[in-house]
Amino acid sequence: MHTEFGLVKEDRVVALTVHAVNHAGQLAYRNSDVSLYNLDTGALSTLPLNAKGDVVFRVKPGTYSLMGFLAGFDEAGKQVIDFTLAGDPQMVVDSDRTVTLDGTAAKEIKVKTPTPAEHRGLMVGYERSSGSRSATQIAQLDQYVDHVYALPTEKTTRENFTLFTQWVMYTPEIRIDAVGHGAVRSPEYVVGSPKLDGVSLRRVVPVGTASPAELTGVNLSGRIALVRASADLSLTDQVTAAAKAGAKAVILFTTEPGRYLASAGTATLPVPALTLDADPGRTLAQQAASGHQVLLIAAEAESRYAYDLLFPWDGQIPDDTALKVDTTTTARVEADYHSQTGHPAAQDLRWAYRPGQVIATSWTTPRPLPAPIHRTEWVSANGVTWRHLVYLDKEWGSHYSGPMTDYSPGQVVKEDWLKQVARPAVPENDPEYVPVRGATQMNLAITPWTDSQAGHDGVYSYVTDKFTTQLSAHGEVLAKRVTATGSFPAPYAEPTEYTLVMDSARTAEYWKLSTKTHSEWRFTSARPASGTAPLPLLQLYYDLPLDLLNRAPAGEKFSFAVRTEEPGTTGPVRARTLTADVSYDDGTTWHRAGVTGGADGRFTVSTHHPKGSGFVSLRIGAEDADGNSVQQTITRAYAVN
Numbered sequence: 001m002h003t004e005f006g007l008v009k010e011d012r013v014v015a016l017t018v019h020a021v022n023h024a025g026q027l028a029y030r031n032s033d034v035s036l037y038n039l040d041t042g043a044l045s046t047l048p049l050n051a052k053g054d055v056v057f058r059v060k061p062g063t064y065s066l067m068g069f070l071a072g073f074d075e076a077g078k079q080v081i082d083f084t085l086a087g088d089p090q091m092v093v094d095s096d097r098t099v100t101l102d103g104t105a106a107k108e109i110k111v112k113t114p115t116p117a118e119h120r121g122l123m124v125g126y127e128r129s130s131g132s133r134s135a136t137q138i139a140q141l142d143q144y145v146d147h148v149y150a151l152p153t154e155k156t157t158r159e160n161f162t163l164f165t166q167w168v169m170y171t172p173e174i175r176i177d178a179v180g181h182g183a184v185r186s187p188e189y190v191v192g193s194p195k196l197d198g199v200s201l202r203r204v205v206p207v208g209t210a211s212p213a214e215l216t217g218v219n220l221s222g223r224i225a226l227v228r229a230s231a232d233l234s235l236t237d238q239v240t241a242a243a244k245a246g247a248k249a250v251i252l253f254t255t256e257p258g259r260y261l262a263s264a265g266t267a268t269l270p271v272p273a274l275t276l277d278a279d280p281g282r283t284l285a286q287q288a289a290s291g292h293q294v295l296l297i298a299a300e301a302e303s304r305y306a307y308d309l310l311f312p313w314d315g316q317i318p319d320d321t322a323l324k325v326d327t328t329t330t331a332r333v334e335a336d337y338h339s340q341t342g343h344p345a346a347q348d349l350r351w352a353y354r355p356g357q358v359i360a361t362s363w364t365t366p367r368p369l370p371a372p373i374h375r376t377e378w379v380s381a382n383g384v385t386w387r388h389l390v391y392l393d394k395e396w397g398s399h400y401s402g403p404m405t406d407y408s409p410g411q412v413v414k415e416d417w418l419k420q421v422a423r424p425a426v427p428e429n430d431p432e433y434v435p436v437r438g439a440t441q442m443n444l445a446i447t448p449w450t451d452s453q454a455g456h457d458g459v460y461s462y463v464t465d466k467f468t469t470q471l472s473a474h475g476e477v478l479a480k481r482v483t484a485t486g487s488f489p490a491p492y493a494e495p496t497e498y499t500l501v502m503d504s505a506r507t508a509e510y511w512k513l514s515t516k517t518h519s520e521w522r523f524t525s526a527r528p529a530s531g532t533a534p535l536p537l538l539q540l541y542y543d544l545p546l547d548l549l550n551r552a553p554a555g556e557k558f559s560f561a562v563r564t565e566e567p568g569t570t571g572p573v574r575a576r577t578l579t580a581d582v583s584y585d586d587g588t589t590w591h592r593a594g595v596t597g598g599a600d601g602r603f604t605v606s607t608h609h610p611k612g613s614g615f616v617s618l619r620i621g622a623e624d625a626d627g628n629s630v631q632q633t634i635t636r637a638y639a640v641n
Contacts, residue, residue, distance in 0.1 A: 152318060164312040189272070327409060
């Protein structure tokens with residue numbers, strides 16, 4: 001008999017058993033997980049906790065970072081209401097051992113703001129490095145998570161550990177006080193509901209489930225209907241029935257335990273609708289039973305201020321996790337968000353980059369922006385770099401992006417978004433966009449829709465835009481493109497006049513201005529002796545005193561500034577002359593406008609608008625001392641009213 005066999009000697013492994021409880025002392029398992037990061041190898045393993053709040057890792061002996069995200073639920077065990085980060089960012093595992101992540105000892109992370117605010121989105125995360133490698137774990141939490149906690153740790157002595165939280169905060173949407181009894185606890189809008197606005201006193205009337213029998217003979221005119229949720233009637237039917245009886249708004253409450261959150265789905269609710277949990281709902285029903293209970297309602301449908309905050313702690317989770325927003329930690333941005341339609345369908349998003357971070361920490365979905373609006377915004381100024389994106393609509397191609405920005409503590413900044421005149425241009429003050437020419441190629445970065453703010457660029461939409469771009473020289477077409485972005489041929493070594501022509505049109509419901517543009521640049525360029533050299537591509541930068549709907553006053557004199565510049569060039573290479581024409585019939589007829597100034601390339605254009613509402617088209621031409629020129633026509637550059 002002959003038997004062959006082989007043996008494999010495996011590396012020694014040990015069992016690390018993790019037991020976890022959330023902040024309320026409950027076993028953590030649903031929506032909860034634990035991550036183990038090997039500081040020696042950079043290997044990361046993330047496992048969910050089982051129903052006993054346990055998980056077992058089988059690992060080689062070494063030094064690890066162990067961190068867990070532990071969810072806490074309402075009394076019904078359905079809705080996540082708090083979240084805890086607990087663990088040890090540096091621990092030696094050299095034998096079988098059990099570790100308990102005790103969320104009950106975690107400290108709440110709170111933000112104190114100069115004005116009342118509530119979060120509409122919150123991220124808590126950490127980064128743990130191992131030599132040149134690192135791992136980042138993030139939990140994105142919605143507005144219904146009321147509390148976030150972190151368990152204090154010892155300071156790490158190996159590599160880097162950073163805990164960070166990121167907050168988006170706005171004015172509290174609504175506060176309701178039952179006069180004589182105090183605040184009504186935890187009202188929430190039904191998702192998709194219209195919003196109340198302003199301060200008012202309204203009588204609240206209990207109407208059972210708002211069934212036809214219960215509403216017979218009930219006068220709800222101008223009052224708040226208090227409705228008990230029912231399995232036999234849909235929320236939409238209940239709200240609609242109360243509205244038909246005259247209700248100004250509807251408050252629905254449940255008799256079931258836990259948070260009561262509801263959505264209208266695809267239905268359109270006729271009046272604002274809110275929900276209350278069982279306890280505050282029953283209490284309000286008892287108070288309203290007399291028929292004389294009045295509610296004091298303070299609501300703000302559109303937040304006039306906002307907070308974009310990112311706070312990091314390096315080396316450990318500290319005992320004190322209280323956060324304060326003031327001039328030592330934030331900058332203030334006074335932002336005007338303009339609109340072309342007056343319908344608030346805009347959205348925005350801020351990307352945050354912590355020091356040394358290449359990929360932004362950000363939400364994946366833009367948040368509603370009720371443009372037109374002026375808003376005061378506080379942003380962290382603690383080494384965080386921000387990039388702001390603003391969307392005119394839900395369509396991706398409608399967005400503008402701002403430059404990478406590092407704010408200083410206490411800094412006050414004025415910003416305009418979506419302000420006319422939108423047109424093709426090289427964004428100001430951003431070296432990334434400077435047009436240059438090399439030996440045989442020129443690189444252009446003329447953004448299709450540039451608004452009036454320095455550094456803003458608007459993207460091309462494949463859905464709603466039509467662009468054509470053509471470069472020619474000596475009567476020969478050198479290239480045809482969609483937009484003037486990327487490499488274009490520059491075949492001539494000797495000084496040669498090139499002509500670049502861009503035509504654009506946008507047909508979108510959210511876009512009523514700058515419906516068509518025609519831009520023509522003539523510039524002379526020669527092959528540089530070495531490397532690259534800026535192209536003398538003369539730009540027009542507009543500054544019009546328009547309101548938030550991009551309107552100028554009708555029936556009176558109107559003046560605005562036009563500044564000329566050739567990005568990337570040194571010295572005062574700016575326009576020597578400028579001409580301006582205006583049209584009130586989309587370019588069928590033109591009228592010469594007055595032009596003054598010219599010092600340092602700055603001009604003032606003046607015209608007199610006719611009475612009545614309408615649109616103004618612009619035709620602007622400029623030329624520098626070397627004969628480089630630009631001619632730009634913008635159909636419906638702005639509105640008059």
